[in-house]
Amino acid sequence: MKSAKSKARLNEMRTPSRSKQNLFQGEKDPVEVYCRLRPMPRDTDIPCIKILSPTTLLLTPPSTAISYRNEGAKTMKYTFKEVFPPDANQQDIFDKVALPLVEGLVKGKNGLLFTYGVTGSGKTFTMTGEPQNCGILPRCLNVLFKTINELQAHKYVFKPDKMNMFDIQNEAEAMLERQQELHKFKSNRKNNSNPNLAMSDTEMNKIDGLNEDNQYAVFVTYIEIYNNSVFDLLDDGPSITKNLQSKVIREDAASNMYVHGVTEVEIKSAEEAFDAFYLGLKRKRMAHTTLNAESSRSHSVFTIRLVQAPVDSMGEAVIQNKEYLSISQLSLVDLAGSERTNRTKNTGQRLREAGNINKSLMTLRSCMEILRENQINGAKNKVPYRDSKITHLFKNYFEGHGHVRMIVCANLRAEDYDETIQVMRFAEMAAEVEVLKPQINNAASTLGLMTGRRKANRLFTTARDNINRPEAKDLEMDLGLVYSLGPDFPSLELNSSQASHIIKELIAHLEMRISRRETLKRSKALKDEKLRSMLLDMEKESMDIKSENVSLRGQLAAAQRRNKALEDRITASENAALSYQRKLSEMSEYSSALKRDLQEKELLLSQNKLDKEKQKKILERKYHHKIAAEHEKAKEINSEKQQLQNEVEEKENRLRIIAQALNGGRSDNITDLRKGTGDMAAQTSVRDFTPGSTPRALPAHLLTPFTTAPQTRESRDTPATSRRGVAIANPRYKRSLSADGKGWVEHAPSKIVPMGTVMKPNIANSKCVNKLTNVKDITSSKKSKYCLVTQDQDTDGELSTTLYKGNIVPTCGGGAQVIFNDVEMLKQFSPTKEPDTSRRTSGTTCARHSGKRRDTGGSPPHTPSNTNAKTQDGGSSQDMRLSSNIPYLYSFA
Numbered sequence: 001m002k003s004a005k006s007k008a009r010l011n012e013m014r015t016p017s018r019s020k021q022n023l024f025q026g027e028k029d030p031v032e033v034y035c036r037l038r039p040m041p042r043d044t045d046i047p048c049i050k051i052l053s054p055t056t057l058l059l060t061p062p063s064t065a066i067s068y069r070n071e072g073a074k075t076m077k078y079t080f081k082e083v084f085p086p087d088a089n090q091q092d093i094f095d096k097v098a099l100p101l102v103e104g105l106v107k108g109k110n111g112l113l114f115t116y117g118v119t120g121s122g123k124t125f126t127m128t129g130e131p132q133n134c135g136i137l138p139r140c141l142n143v144l145f146k147t148i149n150e151l152q153a154h155k156y157v158f159k160p161d162k163m164n165m166f167d168i169q170n171e172a173e174a175m176l177e178r179q180q181e182l183h184k185f186k187s188n189r190k191n192n193s194n195p196n197l198a199m200s201d202t203e204m205n206k207i208d209g210l211n212e213d214n215q216y217a218v219f220v221t222y223i224e225i226y227n228n229s230v231f232d233l234l235d236d237g238p239s240i241t242k243n244l245q246s247k248v249i250r251e252d253a254a255s256n257m258y259v260h261g262v263t264e265v266e267i268k269s270a271e272e273a274f275d276a277f278y279l280g281l282k283r284k285r286m287a288h289t290t291l292n293a294e295s296s297r298s299h300s301v302f303t304i305r306l307v308q309a310p311v312d313s314m315g316e317a318v319i320q321n322k323e324y325l326s327i328s329q330l331s332l333v334d335l336a337g338s339e340r341t342n343r344t345k346n347t348g349q350r351l352r353e354a355g356n357i358n359k360s361l362m363t364l365r366s367c368m369e370i371l372r373e374n375q376i377n378g379a380k381n382k383v384p385y386r387d388s389k390i391t392h393l394f395k396n397y398f399e400g401h402g403h404v405r406m407i408v409c410a411n412l413r414a415e416d417y418d419e420t421i422q423v424m425r426f427a428e429m430a431a432e433v434e435v436l437k438p439q440i441n442n443a444a445s446t447l448g449l450m451t452g453r454r455k456a457n458r459l460f461t462t463a464r465d466n467i468n469r470p471e472a473k474d475l476e477m478d479l480g481l482v483y484s485l486g487p488d489f490p491s492l493e494l495n496s497s498q499a500s501h502i503i504k505e506l507i508a509h510l511e512m513r514i515s516r517r518e519t520l521k522r523s524k525a526l527k528d529e530k531l532r533s534m535l536l537d538m539e540k541e542s543m544d545i546k547s548e549n550v551s552l553r554g555q556l557a558a559a560q561r562r563n564k565a566l567e568d569r570i571t572a573s574e575n576a577a578l579s580y581q582r583k584l585s586e587m588s589e590y591s592s593a594l595k596r597d598l599q600e601k602e603l604l605l606s607q608n609k610l611d612k613e614k615q616k617k618i619l620e621r622k623y624h625h626k627i628a629a630e631h632e633k634a635k636e637i638n639s640e641k642q643q644l645q646n647e648v649e650e651k652e653n654r655l656r657i658i659a660q661a662l663n664g665g666r667s668d669n670i671t672d673l674r675k676g677t678g679d680m681a682a683q684t685s686v687r688d689f690t691p692g693s694t695p696r697a698l699p700a701h702l703l704t705p706f707t708t709a710p711q712t713r714e715s716r717d718t719p720a721t722s723r724r725g726v727a728i729a730n731p732r733y734k735r736s737l738s739a740d741g742k743g744w745v746e747h748a749p750s751k752i753v754p755m756g757t758v759m760k761p762n763i764a765n766s767k768c769v770n771k772l773t774n775v776k777d778i779t780s781s782k783k784s785k786y787c788l789v790t791q792d793q794d795t796d797g798e799l800s801t802t803l804y805k806g807n808i809v810p811t812c813g814g815g816a817q818v819i820f821n822d823v824e825m826l827k828q829f830s831p832t833k834e835p836d837t838s839r840r841t842s843g844t845t846c847a848r849h850s851g852k853r854r855d856t857g858g859s860p861p862h863t864p865s866n867t868n869a870k871t872q873d874g875g876s877s878q879d880m881r882l883s884s885n886i887p888y889l890y891s892f893a
């Protein structure tokens with residue numbers, strides 16, 4: 001119930017249309033209006049159009065639309081010749097809308113196709129298309145050239161006369177112009193091609209029903225109507241954006257409208273046509289609006305004119321008569337988008353553009369309306385074609401003869417509803433306008449020329465060429481009249497009584513003809529048989545060839561596949577090689593940078609080397625000087641040493657004399673010595689020599705540090721103020737050597753080097769101590785000898801053990817003192833070392849130095865460990881760390 005109601009309401013709302021009777025009266029055709037819906041730009045968009053059937057649309061106003069406010073939610077239904085859904089492809093649209101127009105074009109009919117719709121609804125997409133998805137225009141050119149391909153006249157045979165008509169030139173004139181053009185082309189070659197617009201040859205089929213007895217030529221013009229001025233897009237002059245002259249629209253002798261002085265280019269192939277189109281496209285004014293980033297702001301008109309003229313009876317050259325020319329044209333129009341200026345928010349130039357666009361579309365609309373009214377009511381209202389350039393130019397289509405088709409492009413989305421509804425109304429109204437059916441001008445038929453003459457001529461030429469070929473020499477050919485039955489009939493006039501002989505003659509003639517006919521029949525039958533068998537052979541051969549062809553095709557396809565694979569591999573390897581080359585060049589750059597670095601560093605290095613050599617030479621020179629100086633000094637020292645040695649020897653001799661004197665009690669000797677030695681005698685203390693001990697000569701350097709002042713017997717009893725802390729030995733308390741037990745106190749280092757490596761004396765009846773902490777060790781009556789053991793490494797790296805031996809003498813304070821009187825050195829030389837001849841004695845040398853010293857308070861002797869010697873009566877301890885190996889006196893006061 002509800003659906004019936006709404007259906008009734010829909011019917012009510014449909015705009016008034018004329019009855020079918022009116023539409024198809026007489027020799028007129030209505031304007032055919034198609035609708036193409038473009039896919040919605042965003043998934044979130046809400047549609048306002050629904051496809052009810054392949055020809056009908058339903059529009060529902062959204063609540064935001066102006067018409068919703070005025071009329072409420074009234075749905076509108078619109079009918080078209082066909083509705084193309086959003087997923088319709090370009091080929092479908094071309095086949096259904098444009099192909100019939102191209103067919104009409106080759107048959108001499110005019111056609112007009114325009115796209116109409118709001119901005120961004122897909123007009124340009126439909127007309128031009130996109131790379132790899134061509135629109136109507138490239139497809140029209142493609143199919144046209146595929147159709148007329150071999151039937152084209154040579155270039156410049158037809159030449160525009162600048163007044164919308166054409167002249168016909170003979171072959172010589174045309175050739176001259178071609179040569180001139182070739183010359184110009186070479187010097188001024190430009191490439192405007194856009195390969196993306198070109199289509200593959202296999203995509204299009206050719207049109208059937210072409211008059212093959214005509215020669216054809218294609219001319220194109222491409223104009224733009226911008227701000228109601230006409231501009232030539234194929235003009236090779238100054239750039240379209242600079243100071244371009246607008247063109248005027250004129251009427252030619254046949255009352256056809258045309259753009260005066262427009263560049264009309266003769267095109268010989270689809271590629272040339274694309275070049276021309278692309279050149280024009282580049283020049284088209286494009287501007288951005290807020291609605292569409294690439295919106296065209298002008299109407300563009302691409303016109304294809306096809307000129308055709310019949311060939312002569314020989315089927316070769318065009319008949320040189322303009323009257324037989326047939327000119328048909330197909331105009332493909334991409335109208336600028338209609339838009340609501342308050343919605344686009346355009347200002348200034350853009351606002352003016354929009355105003356002009358809308359005005360021209362409005363004029364188109366009112367022209368259509370008035371035309372329709374005139375056609376319906378028979379009124380003769382003036383149609384305002386001249387109000388706008390676009391309507392002015394297409395006046396002929398509406399008043400003259402031609403097919404007019406329109407594609408209405410529409411957006412499904414609700415936000416475009418208000419504009420879309422206007423477009424739909426215009427489309428509905430345009431569909432009711434009628435145009436006269438185009439007439440076919442077949443001037444050639446009035447010439448009385450046979451049809452198919454061109455083909456016949458071609459076949460004849462081919463056959464003649466074949467006969468002249470050398471391989472056709474042996475071919476059996478019957479080029480004369482094959483089936484003649486003999487001479488002409490004798491006279492059959494029976495005008496006398498002897499006519500019977502005429503009858504006999506006739507009978508004989510007829511019999512002869514009959515027999516000849518029989519012969520011919522037999523020969524024909526034979527020939528037929530021969531031909532049949534020949535045909536059979538040929539058929540067989542053809543079958544063989546076909547099967548061979550199939551297998552060859554298979555092989556070819558396989559080879560092509562292989563080739564393709566190889567090509568792919570080659571491309572891949574080329575790419576890889578390229579990348580390797582890049583890497584190689586990078587590496588070589590890097591290596592050359594490294595080499596440069598290396599060279600710089602080598603340079604620096606050699607510089608440094610030179611500097612060092614220089615310094616070395618300087619140092620060597622200095623060193624030589626120093627060595628020489630050292631030699632000099634050594635010589636001096638040696639001589640000094642020699643002198644000193646002499647002195648020491650002399651002193652030793654004196655000391656020996658003193659010792660002898662002491663032992664022998666010869667005081668006179670002492671006196672002599674004192675007299676003789678002066679200071680030297682005073683430096684040596686006689687009291688330090690223990691009776692019974694073996695006097696030994698101490699080296700001078702061991703003696704000197706302890707003898708700072710001459711000592712006398714008196715001064716021995718009273719210690720010098722500087723030696724106040726040191727106990728004085730009291731010879732009265734001295735134990736006799738024979739009485740004591742000759743026990744040894746052996747003061748050895750705590751860390752003794754293992755016996756295997758260092759010499760160590762074996763002292764019998766000894767007590768070994770590492771530290772002298774207990775005074776009883778030396779004051780006990782059993783120990784009268786003291787031996788201090790040190791182990792050390794000499795300057796040659798040899799280890800030696802030194803024994804400092806002495807007697808323990810009790811002091812008057814109850815303590816004890818040690819008087820060193822012997823030094824024993826045990827050394828072991830390594831056989832691998834360079835022997836020191838001065839010291840070596842069959843592998844082991846014992847150096848023994850003896851001497852007696854009286855402690856004079858000098859530096860304490862060296863001990864292998866830190867030794868604190870405490871005095872017996874609790875006196876202060878003494879640090880005995882030493883810096884030399886010289887034996888001293890231990891004193892325990």
Ligand SMILES: Nc1ncnc2c1ncn2[C@@H]1O[C@H](COP(=O)(O)OP(=O)(O)OP(=O)(O)O)[C@@H](O)[C@H]1O
Nearest residue numbers: 038039119120121122123124125292295296336337
């Ligand atoms: N049927 C379609 N399928 C896919 N994309 C489309 C279709 N129609 C239009 N488009 C896309 O929509 C955009 C606008 O289309 P187009 O430029 O053809 O609009 P227009 O009506 O010519 O605009 P204007 O009037 O401003 O020139 C383009 O990017 C185009 O690719």
